[in-house]
Amino acid sequence: MSILVTGGAGFIGSHTCVEMLEAGYDVVVVDNLYNSCAEALHRVEKITGKSVKFYEGDVCDRALLRTIFSENEIEAVIHFAGYKAVGESVKKPMMYYENNLISTIALINVMEEYGVRKLVFSSSATVYAGDNTVPLTEDMKLGAINPYGKTKLFIEEILRDLCASNSDWCVALLRYFNPIGAHKSGLIGESPKGIPNNLMPYISQVAVGKLEKLNVFGNDYETRDGTGSRDYIHVVDLAKGHVKAIEWTLGNTGCDAFNLGTGKGTTVLELRNAFVDVTGIDVPYVIAPRRAGDLDEVYALPDKAKRVLNWQAELTIQDMCEDTWRWQSNNPSGYDE
Ligand code: NAD
Ligand code: UFG
Numbered sequence: 222m223s224i225l226v227t228g229g230a231g232f233i234g235s236h237t238c239v240e241m242l243e244a245g246y247d248v249v250v251v252d253n254l255y256n257s258c259a260e261a262l263h264r265v266e267k268i269t270g271k272s273v274k275f276y277e278g279d280v281c282d283r284a285l286l287r288t289i290f291s292e293n294e295i296e297a298v299i300h301f302a303g304y305k306a307v308g309e310s311v312k313k314p315m316m317y318y319e320n321n322l323i324s325t326i327a328l329i330n331v332m333e334e335y336g337v338r339k340l341v342f343s344s345s346a347t348v349y350a351g352d353n354t355v356p357l358t359e360d361m362k363l364g365a366i367n368p369y370g371k372t373k374l375f376i377e378e379i380l381r382d383l384c385a386s387n388s389d390w391c392v393a394l395l396r397y398f399n400p401i402g403a404h405k406s407g408l409i410g411e412s413p414k415g416i417p418n419n420l421m422p423y424i425s426q427v428a429v430g431k432l433e434k435l436n437v438f439g440n441d442y443e444t445r446d447g448t449g450s451r452d453y454i455h456v457v458d459l460a461k462g463h464v465k466a467i468e469w470t471l472g473n474t475g476c477d478a479f480n481l482g483t484g485k486g487t488t489v490l491e492l493r494n495a496f497v498d499v500t501g502i503d504v505p506y507v508i509a510p511r512r513a514g515d516l517d518e519v520y521a522l523p524d525k526a527k528r529v530l531n532w533q534a535e536l537t538i539q540d541m542c543e544d545t546w547r548w549q550s551n552n553p554s555g556y557d558e
Contacts, residue, residue, distance in 0.1 A: 223296065224241055227280045230252040231257045240457070248274070251286075253278055281320070287334070298341070303372070339471055347365055357480065394478040397454070397482075403545055420492060424545075427505070437489050438511055443517045445488055487538055490506075
């Protein structure tokens, strides 16, 4: 029996493949390599000493999905495949609705055809409405403000309706906070194409000399030092959360949402300073205007994941900085080396 991982060559997907293989599962990956490369999967194999069966192709392609389900005994699916850049989704909403929604609908239909009804879905903290108080709990008001976030919200709704219609289904909606860091080996990590949108890859590319300085987007937020605060979670902790979520789906039915975060906020300057302390490398910065759509402070209450999934984050901000730097300094151009 195998677990199908869509988008398994990507940042979170590749780390999750490692943890699934190390937990004893066989892994089948489908990825169209739109935002990743096959080298990530070779490295997963190098880390674990186990093989990954890889299908290069699009999750929207039902014929391909049928081939995968026919050729393998798939027990459950982890669905990472999708586009994730918030700014791009505002400029090209149809590209986001098409890829994220159509791929999910195709996947659910083919899963149903093959009687596979266990699914772990990559949702996001971005599904929470901006006017909630922190920490965020799973029952708080939902409401995304950009097309990317709306795709996550719509897919959550689709999956809730699906589970309500057939009690054989079990779906875990995992709401990730801010995944950063890399595997301890330094062999896999985040390899964004072009200039990074997110804070940690930006910091590490300044440190490695690819970018000149960090722009800190606003210092007048209502936080400890005025810069935006987020719940950064080590990608390996996040990946382990998927192993627990798969175990939960295999033994349960219904649909439930879980925050995967640490429960702690860290500001932009705190993260930048931690990175400088851990690596000994300077990261020059300037204060820049606020970025549209950013909130003051976002962090999770992760108690439900602890109670129901028996999972909690263990790694620290220092681990996240150290592991990001090992990956970035060993692979200055990511997988393009
Ligand atoms: P990523 O871009 O590194 O991984 C996504 C993978 O999916 C890529 O390898 C890409 O090539 C593949 N893909 C995209 N569309 C596809 C399609 N139609 N068919 C086949 N493969 C396709 O992103 P990531 O950071 O690993 O994120 C994984 C998931 O987690 C995404 O759904 C993302 O929206 C979600 N998420 C990410 C974050 C974050 O900050 N990284 C936060 C919350 C949620
Ligand atoms: N920031 C900067 N400079 C940068 C980049 C970011 O100051 O160059 C600041 C932002 O203003 C924010 C913080 O760093 O205060 C974190 O920003 P990120 O872009 O790294 O992360 P976000 O919290 O904005 O969003 C991320 C993903 C979303 C996801 C969300 C919750 O990009 O897709 O986490 O999971 F929905």
